[in-house]
Amino acid sequence: MNDTVLGHAQTASLTSDDLSAIAWAATRAPSVHNTQPWALRARPDGLEVHEDLTRALPVVDRFGRGRLISCGAATYSATVAVAHLGWAPQTALLPDPVNPRHLANVTARAPQPPTADDERLYAAIAHRRTHRRVFMPAPPRRDLTEALVEAVRGHGAWLHVVVPARRERLADLLWRAARAQADDEAFRAEIGGWLRVAGEGTDGVPIGSLGTAPYPIDGLVTGTLPAGEGTPEWVAEELGRATVAVLFTRGDDPADWLRAGMALQHLLLLATADGLVASFADQPVQQTRMRPELAATLGEPGHAQAIIRLGEPLVTVPPTPRRPLDEVFLR
Numbered sequence: 060m061n062d063t064v065l066g067h068a069q070t071a072s073l074t075s076d077d078l079s080a081i082a083w084a085a086t087r088a089p090s091v092h093n094t095q096p097w098a099l100r101a102r103p104d105g106l107e108v109h110e111d112l113t114r115a116l117p118v119v120d121r122f123g124r125g126r127l128i129s130c131g132a133a134t135y136s137a138t139v140a141v142a143h144l145g146w147a148p149q150t151a152l153l154p155d156p157v158n159p160r161h162l163a164n165v166t167a168r169a170p171q172p173p174t175a176d177d178e179r180l181y182a183a184i185a186h187r188r189t190h191r192r193v194f195m196p197a198p199p200r201r202d203l204t205e206a207l208v209e210a211v212r213g214h215g216a217w218l219h220v221v222v223p224a225r226r227e228r229l230a231d232l233l234w235r236a237a238r239a240q241a242d243d244e245a246f247r248a249e250i251g252g253w254l255r256v257a258g259e260g261t262d263g264v265p266i267g268s269l270g271t272a273p274y275p276i277d278g279l280v281t282g283t284l285p286a287g288e289g290t291p292e293w294v295a296e297e298l299g300r301a302t303v304a305v306l307f308t309r310g311d312d313p314a315d316w317l318r319a320g321m322a323l324q325h326l327l328l329l330a331t332a333d334g335l336v337a338s339f340a341d342q343p344v345q346q347t348r349m350r351p352e353l354a355a356t357l358g359e360p361g362h363a364q365a366i367i368r369l370g371e372p373l374v375t376v377p378p379t380p381r382r383p384l385d386e387v388f389l390r
């Protein structure tokens with residue numbers, strides 16, 4: 060099938076194969092608990108990205124911040140696919156003032172051959188995974204870290220790479236946030252509702268994708284934490300196996316969350332292309348009241364949106380499922 064969906068003067072006329080390829084790329088994006096909270100609409104020259112409120116997490120993600128970050132990540136992947144197909148991508152965030160659920164348009168503009176960097180990012184889409192396993196002890200890669208910092212800045216966000224001297228304070232925040240989540244029955248129940256037996260379903264987190272790294276390092280609360288005061292020393296030690304980076308934005312509204320998602324996915328694809336893996340240690344940003352404390356701990360004036368562990372993998376992890384594209388497209 061290679062039929063032209065619609066032509067339009069001075070804009071791309073994408074085929075239905077092109078649109079499927081862009082939608083495929085968008086839907087490989089990471090999303091909070093693999094809820095895949097997006098709905099797509101095909102346009103003659105690109106894709107509309109909408110949020111799907113039926114896939115919300117009212118306890119874990121009360122304000123929809125994680126949902127919009129996820130949709131921002133999908134939006135970024137769509138732009139990478141447009142570039143791969145030979146067009147200059149253009150993104151408009153929140154393009155419809157009367158419909159806040161319409162989050163983005165990704166449009167193919169003038170023809171433009173993909174660069175080697177575009178192709179590297181595109182190739183990484185299929186390989187990126189959330190890696191909740193122990194990382195190999197390896198020194199941080201300064202060259203790559205600089206590239207990640209630069210990429211994030213291009214989306215109007217910034218990356219704080221945590222220096223060893225601040226690791227213990229971050230470990231303490233992480234432990235306290237993890238304890239709050241582990242002690243919160245409603246929180247645990249909502250996450251539990253998105254866990255899946257391997258091989259079952261088209262969304263949620265398969266049991267096989269859970270961590271071998273101990274909680275909270277693996278990122279996902281699945282049980283309770285040992286009782287006792289204070290943060291165990293191993294939390295900071297485990298963090299030390301990774302490069303830990305915190306993504307910040309200046310504001311904290313839906314447009315900032317979408318930009319954070321685009322920056323996050325750019326960072327993750329760049330890291331994947333370089334053979335690194337990443338996972339989330341997001342508990343302190345999921346606990347709304349701890350976000351200012353996290354920013355203060357790192358001496359940052361902005362709003363923390365994600366805490367990412369980056370490192371060298373010891374093993375590979377399987378892909379998580381995705382809904383079929385015909386379920387994702389709005390009619």
Ligand SMILES: Cc1cc2nc3c(=O)[nH]c(=O)nc-3n(C[C@H](O)[C@H](O)[C@H](O)COP(=O)(O)O)c2cc1C
Binds near residue numbers: 093187278340342
């Ligand atoms: C905004 C956001 C927040 C996330 N938070 C967590 C988290 O707290 N813990 C975790 O283990 N994974 C987290 N994830 C990763 C998702 O669970 C993961 O993307 C999803 O299960 C799909 O798997 P994949 O990334 O391997 O494709 C988060 C992802 C996004 C986009």
